[in-house]
Amino acid sequence: MPKVIENVGCPYCGCSCDDVRVTVSDDGKKVLEVENVCAIGTEIFKHGSSDHRIRSPRLRQPDGSMKDITYEEAIEWTAQHLHKAKKPLMYGFGSTNCEGQAAAARTMEAAGGMLDNCATICHGPSFLAIFDNGYPTCTLGEVKNRADVIVYWGSNPAHAHPRHMSRYSIFPRGFFTGKGQKKRTVIVIDPRYTDTANVADYHLQVKQGHDYELFNAFRMVIHGHAADIPDEVAGIKKEQILEVAEIMKNARFGTTFFGMGLTHSDGRNHNIDIAISLTRDLNKVAKWTIMAMRGHYNIAGPGVVWSWTFGFPYCLDLTKKDHAHMNPGETSSVDMAMRDEVDMFINIGTDAGAHFPIPAVKHLKKHPWVTIDPSVCMASEIADLHIPVCICGVDTGGIVYRMDNVPIQFRAVLDPQGLLTDEELLNKIADRLDELNAQEA
């Protein structure tokens, strides 16, 4: 009898939808049907039961081919290289659970290396702005139940977070928002006319790279200097700035969702910083909150886990053993790779091969490269060692933090068939490192 599993979490985008219904074959090896899930979410469950999954670690041979090895051999190889490296880097965690992230912290502390997550190439600037200026945020439940003005600034959920608008922001009918979309005003600020802009009441087509100026103009309105705003700011007419500012000021509860359009255009953290300043200003006259559109279902997780472990959410330098240091620009993965500052690389639950600049990948490739990932990807194909693991949310459960930092228990739907979880694998590597460190001492 096929088994139906309810309230499953979707391990794909930052919406971390936890209302998925999955039907699996009675041997627990095949996903037969997935419901309540968007097109991209469906794929991850289907991929879980693909016949093409790699189930054994593979080590590159002198002739360039890959040879299957055992988990024990892979653990030994990784631990020995970590022990030997002066400055190894472990980067990724877009697709792992918090248990795996905690085990990674233990491993890299024992190895005396660098530990970083995908925020370094997405919402890292948001962290920096939050350090500098605070984070007046809320949960997605509050947005659903209270928000009457929604701003999407530099983010396009219609493509990147397909169920965001329907589950949390624009369309759902909540406790104080019983009329759903009809009673909400949606403002999209984006240089492109995106599919999200298509459903907005206002689309401000800001000049690309000049969001900071537009924030400055909105803040001038709140600070009583509307008259001093020039006729046009960042491609937006003064009248439209004043009209939208009036809507913001009159919100019962407003939320600004921001994405890569702000974090990865010039100024980066400063774009978020001034967005936070605007949110603070708006709270003098209305109720406003702000939230990062985190990309992956648990990319908020490493920030939370490592903050409570080491005091910093990303770009961690654990080489000094007795204290952690963090300074993006110096300790960030791409910067270190571009400067050829690390001598071993572990890619876990992401694809640095596809996402990093080519010169960065070339530098990293000069040194031992391990990829820990359930899938075949560019990072697995250029690695010296590829260690397959369970897919979190499919072959194993675990805690994940949704984009609003709400922890959610994900569950396994398939039998892992002998694959290790990230947590099991990393703890075995850390155990071995502890032995090597003890021998050395």
Added chain:
Amino acid sequence: METVKMTLVQQPELFLECYSVTPDKFAGKSLAEIADLPAHEGKVQWKLGDFFKFEGKSGATAADTKIVVNGDVRRMKRFGQQMTDGEIVINSDADMYIGGWMRGGKITVKGNADSFLGIAMEGGEILIEGDAQNHVGSAYRGDWRGMSGGLIRVKGKAGNDIGTAMTGGTIIIEGDVFIHVLTHAEGGTVIIKGDVEGRVGGQLVKGDAYIFGNLLYPLPGYKMIGTVEKEVDGATYTFDQYIGDLGERKMTKKGEIIYGNIYLKK
């Protein structure tokens, strides 16, 4: 003043953290003791003597000690970090954190400096004869106090984040600057003799920027109030004076609102 000359004999494989290279750490030590001071390359703790040979003699105090660094040290960070007095001359390009958290003394770099030059500096003087990268005289991440005193002069150009969260002191960039000058500042002066792309004085509570070249994208939060003559870096010029940031909180003194200023050379 006594001089210690240190000459590179071995390049590090990765980058070396030379936090021990300050007049404070060298003062009162023999050359053998100086060569024994620690330096980190990743997790490996080396001695300075593994990379440099030393000649000369240190003074009894930091104020009496001058350090001259020879050889290509572009893969070495943190020279002069937290120094309080004395002098360092680097006859090369150097990497990050030159004079970070510096409280006094003087550093001269005969080439370029990388990022985080003079971050959170409290006093003293830094002269870079080449270019600097990003975060010159800025605050450390999450700190609301950037450079609070002293002078940084960069003869070439610089990147972004010049004097972020600055509270005092002076930064002079003789070449061009990219974006974010005096962002979040609550004091201090930045003089740019070249062009700036934009974002001068965003979220600024207080502070003064002087721009001799072109400011391509001025922020809307600045309003022109007149033309003034001012003496800047030893000469007098005429400037258009703008006040702002009108989108940021302001302090008052004796009932008067204190604005930040941008002076654009006419």
